[in-house]
Amino acid sequence: MNKKRLTKFLVLISTIVLCTGVVAFASSLTTEIKAILSREVTIRYCGEVQNMKDGSGNPVYPIMYNGTTYLPVRAVSNMLDIPVDWDASTKTVILGTEEKPPKSVLSFEGDTGGAGSKVTDKGSLTVKGDLGADIVYNDGISFRIWNGGLSANIREAYKAKIEGGYTKLSFDAYVAASNEKDIGKTPYEVIIYDVETENKLAAIEVIAGEIKKVEDIDITGVKTIGFAANCIKSLSGSDTDRAFFFNPVVYSTRSDKPVELDTDTDTDTDNDTDVGDNNKQSKSVLSFESDTGGAGSKVTDKGSLTVKGDLGADIVYNDGISFRIWCGGLSANIREAYKAKIGGGYTKLSFDAYVAASNENDIGKTPYEIIIYDVENENKLASIEIIAGEIKKVEGIDITGVKTIGFAANCIKSLSGSDTDRAYFFNPVVE
Structure with a gap:
């Protein structure tokens, strides 16, 4: 959401209530009202007409009361892709997510599965960077690519029990190949699972011997994360190849934080910045x-x-x-x-x-x-x-x-x- 949209959202959200026709909280705070459910009011968001729906996908409409139009908060949150929750104990509508600082995945209870393990020795945590500098990571997860392109599954994966409450996962991915001919050439696939639902959250291609920074994988609602990998080029392969997930951290960010798209400095129509014909290497x-x-x-x-x-x-x-x-x-x-x-x-x-x-x-x-x-x-x-x-x-x-x-x-x-x-x-x- 860019800054203009964010501003519109904040102005809009200040007038939103959870509408049920009659608001029923504690008796001393309850007032029965007579309001009009209006199917004539059109909702536009960024120039487009919106068909608002509740959490079950049913159509919902604004209500009009004392000259003010009120919108159902869940329908608006769905439209803007903002998480919404209801805390019955405190009677609180919760919009967005609370920020949580990064926390190492290795600090949670883990199940190494059949092919996963924690990385603790400094030698395995040291990798040569793009410009020749040694990068020494703090911790990591290792997955043995034991069966080529058929290695990755939830049973074999390293499983971290984060118990929900986090929305993002980031790490540096790296594959150590046993065959020197694979380094810099052969593609591998690192995979992230939602263990409870058995869904694949992300599959990222990594070239052997190269570090790939992986950021902001969506883990909203995930209680246990699975880490695994495959060799893409073949179904068989050396069982000594290993995929590493270095410095894996989970965290939460506010969902209403503005996101800016990079702008082009060239004249084409894509979202890539062209740097021209420059054949000099770094x-x-x-x-x-x-x-x-x-x-x-x-x-x-x-x-x-x-x-x-x-x-x-x-x-x-x-x-x-x-x-x-x-x-x-x-x-x-x-x-x-x-x-x-x-x-x-x-x-x-x-x-x-x-x-x-x-x-x-x-x-x-x-x-x-x-x-x-x-x-x-x-x-x-x-x-x-x-x-x-x-x-x-x-x-x-x-x-x-x-x-x-x-x-x-x-x-x-x-x-x-x-x-x-x-x-x-x-x-x-x-x-």
């Missing part, structure tokens, strides 16, 4: 000739390249640029910036941004600003706010025509500050 910024400036430097030691991710997993980057925030809010300028001489011919810059603050009170609270310059033209290409201690993924900064990129940072909250605070630009690549 290349690390650290591979170019550079000038460290007064406050910049290359990051090479593994300790400085290791950062704790949102879900507690260590992320080990391949390389990075560091900028010492030497003068608070006055630190960033082209002279002090780390300067990478890319020579032109690239159009996009991406990296993960991170600020390490020396004062623990700043972590998770204090805003900093990371800045990207076009050094030759002395233009500021991007200014991005980031909170100390949090990773921010920065993608697709336009560097068309830029020959030398400058990397710098400021502390936003003050002009002065500790000269030991550092901004990092991890795995910076141009393409």
Whole structure:
């Protein structure tokens, strides 16, 4: 639901009541009314006429009382795809879902089934990322693909008893193939089940040896989740191939949260952003000739390249640029910036941004600003706010025509500050 629709919904919902003709709660709060059930009123939502129905699919109509039109809340919630519930004990209509923070699937009671297991050893939790960095996950589920394309079923699946109350499931999927020829080529299928109803909630294709981020699988009403996998290419196969579900978490989000569609920057009619004919592959910024400036430097030691991710997993980057925030809010300028001489011919810059603050009170609270310059033209290409201690993924900064990129940072909250605070630009690549 976009913001305009959300606004309309909130205005509408403020006038909605649960209509039954006569409202019957506790006797002291009950008032018998005489209202008109109107079949003449037309309901339009986003320009389209709506045929409103109750939870059983029967037609329902607005009522008119004292000059006001009232709509049945369940019919409206069905129309807008907003969950609705009735708490009889407190006589409360509950719209949407309560937010719940992410919780590891491994924290719930589990049944390993015939082919599932928990992953606990650090070796199995470490995977090489796209840019060569080791990603160390916090926990995971493993499923042995014991019978090729016939491996996945609820009996064999790892089953996590989450007992309902959650609406979303996310994890990183990965398949470790025993045959090296399969790596980077062979497709596998990771499958998520609703164990009680035996429904397949999701089937996601994953190429062996590649990490696939899976987000927001709908698990509304699900009490037990099943995790399994198949090899797509054949019915038989090695029983040593394994599918991994790393950092699997469940959570709930408010159903009335606005959702924005990505907008096209091209002229076609799809929802994909075309980036044009660019046959240069991604290349690390650290591979170019550079000038460290007064406050910049290359990051090479593994300790400085290791950062704790949102879900507690260590992320080990391949390389990075560091900028010492030497003068608070006055630190960033082209002279002090780390300067990478890319020579032109690239159009996009991406990296993960991170600020390490020396004062623990700043972590998770204090805003900093990371800045990207076009050094030759002395233009500021991007200014991005980031909170100390949090990773921010920065993608697709336009560097068309830029020959030398400058990397710098400021502390936003003050002009002065500790000269030991550092901004990092991890795995910076141009393409």
